[in-house]
Amino acid sequence: xxxxxxxxxxxxxxxxxxxxxxxxxxxxxxxxxxxxxxxxxxxxxxxxxxxxxxxxxxxxxxxxxxxxxxxxxxxxxxxxxxxxxxxxxxxxxxxxxxxxxxxxxxxxxxxxxxxxxxxxxxxxxxxxxxxxxxxxxxxxxxxxxxxxxxxxxxxxxxxxxxxxxxxxxxxxxxxxxxxxxxxxxxxxxxxxxxxxxxxxxxxxxxxxxxxxxxxxxxxxxxxxxxxxxxxxxxxxxxxxxxxxxxxxxxxxxxxxxxxxxxxxxxxxxxxxxxxxxxxxxxxxxxxxxxxxxxxxxxxxxxxxxxxxxxxxxxxxxxxxxxxxxxxxxxxxxxxxx
Ligand code: A2P
Numbered sequence: 480x481x482x483x484x485x486x487x488x489x490x491x492x493x494x495x496x497x498x499x500x501x502x503x504x505x506x507x508x509x510x511x512x513x514x515x516x517x518x519x520x521x522x523x524x525x526x527x528x529x530x531x532x533x534x535x536x537x538x539x540x541x542x543x544x545x546x547x548x549x550x551x552x553x554x555x556x557x558x559x560x561x562x563x564x565x566x567x568x569x570x571x572x573x574x575x576x577x578x579x580x581x582x583x584x585x586x587x588x589x590x591x592x593x594x595x596x597x598x599x600x601x602x603x604x605x606x607x608x609x610x611x612x613x614x615x616x617x618x619x620x621x622x623x624x625x626x627x628x629x630x631x632x633x634x635x636x637x638x639x640x641x642x643x644x645x646x647x648x649x650x651x652x653x654x655x656x657x658x659x660x661x662x663x664x665x666x667x668x669x670x671x672x673x674x675x676x677x678x679x680x681x682x683x684x685x686x687x688x689x690x691x692x693x694x695x696x697x698x699x700x701x702x703x704x705x706x707x708x709x710x711x712x713x714x715x716x717x718x719x720x721x722x723x724x725x726x727x728x729x730x731x732x733x734x735x736x737x738x739x740x741x742x743x744x745x746x747x748x749x750x751x752x753x754x755x756x757x758x759x760x761x762x763x764x765x766x767x768x769x770x771x772x773x774x775x776x777x778x779x780x781x782x783x784x785x786x787x788x789x790x791x792x793x794x795x796x797x798x799x800x801x802x803x804x805x806x807x808x809x810x811x812x813x814x815x816x
Contacts, residue, residue: 502808584601614695767795
């Protein structure tokens with residue numbers, strides 16, 4: 480890999496793309512040239528990187544000549560449409576969509592969990608689903624000390640996972656609601672202000688699980704490289720702008736205490752303990768927004784398991800950062816290491 484790569488961001492104008500640009504700048508990612516790509520609607524707009532205006536270009540099959548690393552966050556169909564052009568151009572695609580995550584030839588990488596997998600690519604590396612990253616980044620160091628046999632997750636997911644337009648829609652719909660005005664939502668299918676609803680991905684009529692839930696189930700197995708881990712999830716959207724929260728309940732192979740978990744997580748990368756019982760202060764999406772770390776708290780023994788093998792805890796992580804852009808940029812850093 481060129482130590483001073485030519486980098487492209489496909490979907491640069493989107494909610495995740497903007498954060499990718501920011502992460503690349505803040506983390507001093509070495510870049511000899513940056514190409515910003517989006518739809519024809521955005522071609523000609525400018526975005527600022529390291530004090531310089533860069534003109535957004537329309538994403539086409541010719542966009543990747545001379546590119547070393549192409550970050551993609553423009554949706555699964557766009558990733559599928561352009562993957563061959565990226566690989567044929569000799570670039571590595573770091574894809575934030577779900578298009579290739581379960582492809583056996585594509586590594587699915589969280590740098591704090593399975594960094595070695597990033598080097599085992601055939602041109603495409605997948606960034607996991609945001610809810611999966613936020614749940615299992617803090618679970619991995621525990622799993623290494625005391626194998627997690629079973630995970631039960633319940634998510635409280637922000638609008639950002641549905642893109643910049645959904646975030647804007649939540650703000651507009653809330654203003655209209657408070658003003659007593661009618662507002663027709665176009666992105667999110669259910670009334671969003673002052674409401675919660677089951678995640679807006681397709682529900683399998685046979686199993687009753689939605690796609691987001693099954694991503695958590697399947698991706699955890701792949702990233703942990705552990706086919707024995709049992710996972711279930713209930714994924715729900717809440718009227719929060721950019722950080723996801725999750726209640727995690729897990730059972731380990733051996734007995735485990737809240738103090739064990741605190742000790743393990745106190746030195747774990749990408750994780751910060753926020754567990755102030757006296758002040759009743761625990762992870763909140765408002766605090767997690769704009770932060771790289773995943774906040775972990777409410778760490779307690781799960782009293783429904785009298786054998787002492789189970790822990791309940793609550794986490795919050797920025798969906799746009801560790802759940803997407805930051806994780807992708809960290810994968811890029813692994814390629815340069
Ligand atoms: P554009 O802003 O020009 O529509 P989000 O996830 O926030 O909805 O962002 C989606 C990103 O994907 C945006 O940068 C968007 O560009 C880009 N995008 C959407 N459709 C296409 C397309 N057909 N070709 C290229 N980029 C696209």
